[in-house]
Amino acid sequence: MFRIISRETLGTKIHLFKIEAPAVARKALAGQFVVIRIDERGERIPLTIADWDEKDGNVTVIFLEAGATTFRLGLLKAGDSIADFVGPLGVPSHIDKFGTVVCVAGGVGAASIAPIARALKDKGNEVISILGSRSKSLLFWEDKLRSVSHQLIVTTDDGTYGRKGVVTEPLKELLESGEKVDRVIAIGPTIMMKFCALTTQPFGVKTIVSLNPIMVDGTGMCGCCRVSVGGVTKFACVDGPDFDGHQVDWDLLSARQRTYLDEEKRSFEHWQAQVGKRC
Numbered sequence: 001m002f003r004i005i006s007r008e009t010l011g012t013k014i015h016l017f018k019i020e021a022p023a024v025a026r027k028a029l030a031g032q033f034v035v036i037r038i039d040e041r042g043e044r045i046p047l048t049i050a051d052w053d054e055k056d057g058n059v060t061v062i063f064l065e066a067g068a069t070t071f072r073l074g075l076l077k078a079g080d081s082i083a084d085f086v087g088p089l090g091v092p093s094h095i096d097k098f099g100t101v102v103c104v105a106g107g108v109g110a111a112s113i114a115p116i117a118r119a120l121k122d123k124g125n126e127v128i129s130i131l132g133s134r135s136k137s138l139l140f141w142e143d144k145l146r147s148v149s150h151q152l153i154v155t156t157d158d159g160t161y162g163r164k165g166v167v168t169e170p171l172k173e174l175l176e177s178g179e180k181v182d183r184v185i186a187i188g189p190t191i192m193m194k195f196c197a198l199t200t201q202p203f204g205v206k207t208i209v210s211l212n213p214i215m216v217d218g219t220g221m222c223g224c225c226r227v228s229v230g231g232v233t234k235f236a237c238v239d240g241p242d243f244d245g246h247q248v249d250w251d252l253l254s255a256r257q258r259t260y261l262d263e264e265k266r267s268f269e270h271w272q273a274q275v276g277k278r279c
């Protein structure tokens, strides 16, 4: 069992859990994820390793309550335990001295981009980060991202904080400004990553995205996380999750993400009713 050492609510339905998992903390690298299971009958879901402390043996994950499992996870308290916490999984993000790198985070993508920005800055890159969310209540880790960036631009769709608008607007302006951008890394909702890739394509700037298809085992065995990149089938859990955004078949990814919408809705309603009965 894996103990929740502490928990914090970062925004509307967004929670941070620090989990006791020394073996994962020892090996974790930026860009990797874990597959968790609340109990032995629970479903497996992937969550990005947002931070880790090798010395204290703990790993930080941040999640948005999106459906049944994340809703159930959000009900757990510090001191509770979860059954499985498997990782680190996936290929770590490619960290090198690229020059100027723009790191774009949308929503809970901030949890994934922060360790990558930190690793890029440590490697000597000039890091410009763009942090965006739908509204102020969904924005978190502004300070953390600022501390690992040379420049930070914050946007909200509704203008409740920072600049009003979506992340692709300052991204396009940076590219048009003549500033030499050597690489863009975009992590967030599928639609946001797709539009970041479409924004950078005319400028020929390599754009890495972290794909989020449905995953089950996370070890390349079930085929559930199949994506198409450059016309070649890849398994996001073992070949990724980072891929060249200009090569991704976005329509296929979006369609596959919607495969179980009816079942997910029924499961969410079931668990909400269970909690309602207990209250």
Ligand SMILES: Cc1cc2nc3c(=O)[nH]c(=O)nc-3n(C[C@H](O)[C@H](O)[C@H](O)COP(=O)(O)OP(=O)(O)OC[C@H]3O[C@@H](n4cnc5c(N)ncnc54)[C@H](O)[C@@H]3O)c2cc1C
Binding pocket: 033, 044, 045, 046, 047, 048, 049, 062, 063, 064, 065, 066, 067, 068, 069, 070, 071, 108, 111, 112, 211, 212, 213, 214, 215, 216, 241, 257, 258, 261, 264, 265, 268
């Ligand atoms: C590599 C990777 C890292 C991720 N990291 C984070 C993170 O750090 N924080 C975060 O909030 N979310 C993260 N996600 C998404 C997270 O796994 C889903 O939100 C979660 O599985 C939803 O489960 P649910 O039962 O609560 O909701 P459901 O109602 O079951 O699903 C809601 C939506 O989430 C997606 N989803 C459902 N089941 C899975 C699954 N087993 N694997 C992947 N996606 C699924 C589907 O698109 C679905 O429509 C990550 C996904 C991937 C692939």
Ligand code: FES
Binding pocket: 214, 215, 216, 217, 218, 219, 220, 221, 222, 223, 224, 225, 226, 235, 236, 237, 238
């Ligand atoms: S999650 Fe099963 S192959 Fe990737």
